[in-house]
Amino acid sequence: MGRSRPGKRCVNLVAHWGRGDSSEPPGRPAMHVLIVHAHPEPASFNGALTRRAVEALTGAGHTVTVSDLHAEGFDPVAGRHDFTEVADAHRFHYQTEQAHAAKTGTFSAEITREQARVAEADLLVLQFPLWWGSPPAILKGWFERVLAYGFGYVDGARFDNGLFRGRRALMSVTTGGTPERFSEGGSYGEIGRVLYPVEHLMLAYMGYEVEEPFVAYGAPRISAEARMACLDSFEQRLIAAAAKPAAPLANLHLRETITDAAWARQA
Ligand SMILES: Cc1cc2nc3c(=O)[nH]c(=O)nc-3n(C[C@H](O)[C@H](O)[C@H](O)COP(=O)(O)O)c2cc1C
Numbered sequence: 001m002g003r004s005r006p007g008k009r010c011v012n013l014v015a016h017w018g019r020g021d022s023s024e025p026p027g028r029p030a031m032h033v034l035i036v037h038a039h040p041e042p043a044s045f046n047g048a049l050t051r052r053a054v055e056a057l058t059g060a061g062h063t064v065t066v067s068d069l070h071a072e073g074f075d076p077v078a079g080r081h082d083f084t085e086v087a088d089a090h091r092f093h094y095q096t097e098q099a100h101a102a103k104t105g106t107f108s109a110e111i112t113r114e115q116a117r118v119a120e121a122d123l124l125v126l127q128f129p130l131w132w133g134s135p136p137a138i139l140k141g142w143f144e145r146v147l148a149y150g151f152g153y154v155d156g157a158r159f160d161n162g163l164f165r166g167r168r169a170l171m172s173v174t175t176g177g178t179p180e181r182f183s184e185g186g187s188y189g190e191i192g193r194v195l196y197p198v199e200h201l202m203l204a205y206m207g208y209e210v211e212e213p214f215v216a217y218g219a220p221r222i223s224a225e226a227r228m229a230c231l232d233s234f235e236q237r238l239i240a241a242a243a244k245p246a247a248p249l250a251n252l253h254l255r256e257t258i259t260d261a262a263w264a265r266q267a
Pocket of ligand 1: 177
């Protein structure tokens with residue numbers, strides 16, 4: 001994780017984000033980008049960031065899907081309703097049910113739709129405000145339900161060997177706190193530490209190459225000019241990220257590697 005730079009309101013944590021774009025040969029392949037957008041208000045700064053992302057990426061010839069979790073009424077609560085078949089009717093063990101659903105193609109329609117969106121994306125963008133030091137519950141629920149055992153990970157396939165290796169992911173985060181508070185020694189702690197669970201224990205775990213996060217600090221209080229500069233900076237970061245090569249899309253459903261009740265431990 002990069003270091004935040006106190007004093008700047010909108011901090012692009014990659015020092016030379018422009019380079020990848022300019023060194024790309026003409027005719028590079030178009031990427032497919034999934035933006036998972038977790039904010040209830042379209043007129044928010046998060047809404048503006050996602051709109052700018054869609055405009056910039058499509059303008060550069062890429063294709064974009066937005067999973068707008070609030071607008072689509074995404075249910076963040078995990079449970080039996082995630083599955084159309086039951087692996088064990090006596091004891092609900094979530095990963096065992098996920099393994100069964102991945103093997104048999106029996107996730108609920110909502111999860112199946114979201115997994116298809118993830119599976120076809122070369123670049124995954126998570127757009128969210130920091131709420132109590134982490135992604136909002138609706139996005140956390142999306143992680144838990146969509147990035148299921150048998151889809152997001154299986155035994156023996158993690159990090160460098162993860163199912164999504166060769167693909168990229170980028171977090172775009174807005175905060176109420178200032179860069180100073182999120183700097184090393186700041187009262188909230190260094191932003192890289194705050195975002196580490198998502199960066200390392202989810203995205204890197206699944207095999208994604210994780211871009212340095214884009215952070216818009218103090219979003220509720222910045223000026224209109226600073227917001228515009230932030231949107232411009234975000235656009236450049238996205239274009240640079242989408243210009244980097246991505247691995248060919250692999251067959252993610254390695255059903256033969258999913259063992260029955262892989263994670264279940266009887267009490
Ligand atoms: C429930 C809730 C929890 C929040 N927790 C934090 C926090 O832990 N750290 C922080 O810097 N800002 C926090 N904020 C402020 C938001 O991050 C900030 O208002 C938002 O990023 C601004 O973007 P928006 O205008 O698109 O909503 C919180 C806001 C809410 C509503």
